[in-house]
Amino acid sequence: MKKFALAIVLFASASLGSAQKLFSVDYESQSDINVFVVQYESQADLKVYKVKYESQASGNEGKWFFTQYASQANKKIYFVKYESQADLKIYFVDYESQAGWRNKSKISLLY
16 A cells, blocks of 8 residues: 555645756757657647646646747757658647647657
């Protein structure tokens, strides 16, 4: 029972600690993840909503806050030119409620 409780606590803390604070770098070699923006929602692994405030970017739900400095970010991303270069394909949505994962196998990229 203690192991089960410990597992739940660790999982919960990992979920809370995976904020979506990102910084867009200028060079691929500086990035943690290569990202490609697709033209259609159906092509995306993740539907992303850009939030206005850092506090809105909690969890791993596709709500991204772009930081001003790399040191403030949880992950550094590089926007690639071609889909084949991407680790993650995203689609920017207009409403917060539309954000979320379409391909859950890629969810670990943002932890």
